[in-house]
Amino acid sequence: DAMVIQNPRYQVTQFGKPVTLSCSQTLNHNVMYWYQQKSSQAPKLLFHYYDKDFNNEADTPDNFQSRRPNTSFCFLDIRSPGLGDAAMYLCATSTDANNEQFFGPGTRLTVL
Amino acid sequence: AQSVTQLDSQVPVFEEAPVELRCNYSSSVSVYLFWYVQYPNQGLQLLLKYLSGSTLVKGINGFEAEFNKSQTSFHLRKPSVHISDTAEYFCAVGRMNTGFQKLVFGTGTRLLVSP
Numbered sequence: 001d002a003m004v005i006q007n008p009r010y011q012v013t014q015f016g017k018p019v020t021l022s023c024s025q026t027l028n029h030n031v032m033y034w035y036q037q038k039s040s041q042a043p044k045l046l047f048h049y050y051d052k053d054f055n056n057e058a059d060t061p062d063n064f065q066s067r068r069p070n071t072s073f074c075f076l077d078i079r080s081p082g083l084g085d086a087a088m089y090l091c092a093t094s095t096d097a098n099n100e101q102f103f104g105p106g107t108r109l110t111v112l
Numbered sequence: 113a114q115s116v117t118q119l120d121s122q123v124p125v126f127e128e129a130p131v132e133l134r135c136n137y138s139s140s141v142s143v144y145l146f147w148y149v150q151y152p153n154q155g156l157q158l159l160l161k162y163l164s165g166s167t168l169v170k171g172i173n174g175f176e177a178e179f180n181k182s183q184t185s186f187h188l189r190k191p192s193v194h195i196s197d198t199a200e201y202f203c204a205v206g207r208m209n210t211g212f213q214k215l216v217f218g219t220g221t222r223l224l225v226s227p
Contacts, residue, residue, distance in 0.1 A: 004155075042202060042217035043156070090155055099144050099163055099206065099213055103155035 003027070004104035006091050012110045013081050021076040021107045023091030032074040033101065034066060035090040043090055049074060050096070078109075086111045114139040114205045118218035125225055127195055133188040133221045135177075135203030145186040146204040146215065147177055156202065162186060173197070198225045 004025045013019040023032065030051050035043035047056045049068045063085070065077040078085055088108050092101040115138045125131045137143065144163050148156040160171025167179040177188045186203060200220045206213040 006155075009153075040220070042219050044217075045214065048214070088153075092156075094213055099161060100146075100158055101156075101213060101215060103148075103157070105155045106153070108153065 004091055004093055004102050006089075006104035006107050008107060009105060010108050010110070012112060013078075014112050015083065016080045019078050019081055019109065021078075021089050021109070023074045023076070023104055024072050025091075025093045025102075025104075026072070027093055027102060028071060029093035029095050029102070030071065031094045031096060032068060033092040033094075034064075034074070034076050035092065037088040037090055037106070039087075046076070081109070081111045083111050085109065114141075114143060114207065114216045116203050116205050116216055116218035118203055118221050120221050121219070122222045122224060125193055125223065127225055127227050128192045130191050131189065131193050131197075131223065133201050133203075133223065135186045135188065135218060137184050137186065137203075137205045139184075139205060139207075141207055144206045144213070145177075145179060146206070147171065147175070147186070147188050148202045148204060148217075149173075150200045150202065150220075152199075159188070159201075193223070193225050195225050195227065197223055199223060 007022045033048040034046045037043040046060045067075045088106045090106045091104040094101045117136045146161045147159040160169045162169050162179045170176045202220045203218040204215040206215045
């Protein structure tokens, strides 16, 4: 089945220790998104890739970076995680022709 | 800019009872509207969407929603809920005719179905 896969599902890191979250998709969608969702809050868009073009949201901290080496993969790098970065991180994909975003299961990040 | 308001943070309901989850939006342009469901520790799954045409939209799991332009609302309804409907429900809005979607989500409504 075509899908959006996120690894790992649960990630524990230490304060200040860089961490990378992974997203892959078999849908061949050209747009990929990263959202941050804190407990009991709405998903908040961090950035998206339209093909290879990176688009950062204005209020996304510099601590968050992303890489998209090819159509299928997209990574979220947190350079120096703080306690406030503990959250669920959701990856989603879409095409530029349809109106639905397909979400992965998310990675829950814990910062100790 | 668009915004979404989900006034009810939590809605408790008994099994087999009807339910309505409210969503109001604000936008200066025409929009697309979506309802997503999120089960614990999972991603979001699309329930239904309004793009154009009939204002009554039917989705998966027996849910439906009605787009009301004059009241800028897109309330979600189900005539008879099951225990398995217990989840977080998010309403979202996207701009019409902009190709790919950047969605703005509401803060969510937790539906709690009890026996």
